[in-house]
Amino acid sequence: METFDLPIYLNNHPLICCILVFVSSILITLAIIPSIIFVAKTHNLYDNFSYFRKQHLGAIPRLGGVGIYTGFTVTLLFFDLTDKITPINYLLASCMILSIMGIKDDLLGVNPRTKLIIQLITSLILVIPGNTRISSLHGVFGLYDISYPASVVLSLLTIIFIINSFNLIDGIDGLSAMTGIIVNSVFSALFIYMGKYELAAISLAMTGAIIGFIQFNITPAKIFMGDTGALIIGLISAVMAIKFLELNKFTPDHNPDVFPAPAIALAILIIPVSDSLRVFILRILKGKSPFLADRNHIHHRILKLGFTHMQTTTLLIGVNLLMILIACLFASYGNGFLLIVISLIALMLNWILSYLIRSKERESYALRNLFL
Numbered sequence: 280m281e282t283f284d285l286p287i288y289l290n291n292h293p294l295i296c297c298i299l300v301f302v303s304s305i306l307i308t309l310a311i312i313p314s315i316i317f318v319a320k321t322h323n324l325y326d327n328f329s330y331f332r333k334q335h336l337g338a339i340p341r342l343g344g345v346g347i348y349t350g351f352t353v354t355l356l357f358f359d360l361t362d363k364i365t366p367i368n369y370l371l372a373s374c375m376i377l378s379i380m381g382i383k384d385d386l387l388g389v390n391p392r393t394k395l396i397i398q399l400i401t402s403l404i405l406v407i408p409g410n411t412r413i414s415s416l417h418g419v420f421g422l423y424d425i426s427y428p429a430s431v432v433l434s435l436l437t438i439i440f441i442i443n444s445f446n447l448i449d450g451i452d453g454l455s456a457m458t459g460i461i462v463n464s465v466f467s468a469l470f471i472y473m474g475k476y477e478l479a480a481i482s483l484a485m486t487g488a489i490i491g492f493i494q495f496n497i498t499p500a501k502i503f504m505g506d507t508g509a510l511i512i513g514l515i516s517a518v519m520a521i522k523f524l525e526l527n528k529f530t531p532d533h534n535p536d537v538f539p540a541p542a543i544a545l546a547i548l549i550i551p552v553s554d555s556l557r558v559f560i561l562r563i564l565k566g567k568s569p570f571l572a573d574r575n576h577i578h579h580r581i582l583k584l585g586f587t588h589m590q591t592t593t594l595l596i597g598v599n600l601l602m603i604l605i606a607c608l609f610a611s612y613g614n615g616f617l618l619i620v621i622s623l624i625a626l627m628l629n630w631i632l633s634y635l636i637r638s639k640e641r642e643s644y645a646l647r648n649l650f651l
Contacts, residue, residue: 301487315345452499464483478522
């Protein structure tokens with residue numbers, strides 16, 4: 280009697296594999312989160328840190344990221360996903376190191392220097408032995424292939440920046456989680472279109488894990504994802520972005536499946552990337568450390584206008600989807616044009632937001648509020 284071989288079946292039916300990965304990740308995370316909430320409440324593991332930056336007054340567990348990490352990791356291990364493009368062992372090793380640091384930060388706190396060192400170690404694992412590198416700039420600034428040392432440095436900076444950008448937007452209910460869902464679901468759709476089902480499955484495993492978590496994080500939040508969740512989402516999003524760029528670069532024997540990749544990747548990541556760049560630049564211009572915490576992030580600014588957490592999250596997700604739509608509709612215009620358009624739209628939206636905040640504070644919608 281012929282036996283049923285699940286790995287062979289899944290290899291022959293990659294779309295079914297992707298669906299099963301997605302559903303399994305949701306179910307595993309849904310099953311784990313209530314237990315995490317119970318243990319956190321039993322042992323008083325609450326969000327008692329950084330009150331001045333947080334938007335909540337009650338004691339809420341901040342270990343939701345443990346559920347996201349577990350759902351994501353168990354799913355990948357269960358389905359034995361292997362991919363020559365992204366070696367799973369290096370990816371999971373990096374996730375494990377980062378999650379351990381995140382758990383310690385959520386419970387006891389970790390100083391910024393230690394955080395940066397751990398992030399650098401995890402990024403090095405991915406970039407050098409894992410070969411997760413940006414090797415081409417796709418003609419941006421007139422540059423295509425770049426040298427190995429430049430590729431390593433650029434890739435390290437990109438991964439660390441995206442990891443931190445997701446952590447920085449994790450200030451209100453659902454924003455970092457919903458952004459993670461949008462980013463990874465769009466990347467998974469693009470990978471399926473390109474026929475890269477293993478990468479699509481990785482993105483779907485993360486998407487499913489976040490969906491399993493988010494129903495416990497929607498206002499009123501029962502649990503936060505904490506640094507553990509935000510850092511892991513940022514790491515996977517960074518890896519998927521780099522793989523997307525690498526698979527769509529021009530080579531003598533290959534034309535990209537998706538063009539223009541850098542502009543589309545920026546549109547997908549526009550909310551965390553643009554907000555982090557803005558606050559970093561403003562802090563540096565004021566002579567402060569770019570890592571100094573404040574309440575100048577885009578979600579803080581929208582809340583000043585009187586919006587609720589859910590309204591703010593919905594508004595920003597809408598902007599994210601609009602940027603992705605613009606990038607797809609005008610893809611034929613190329614990277615240079617689209618990168619400028621996306622950047623200008625982001626600047627314009629922030630300018631309008633500044634105008635509305637000034638006008639509300641001064642109780643006047645005068646034109647001078649556009650500039651002062």
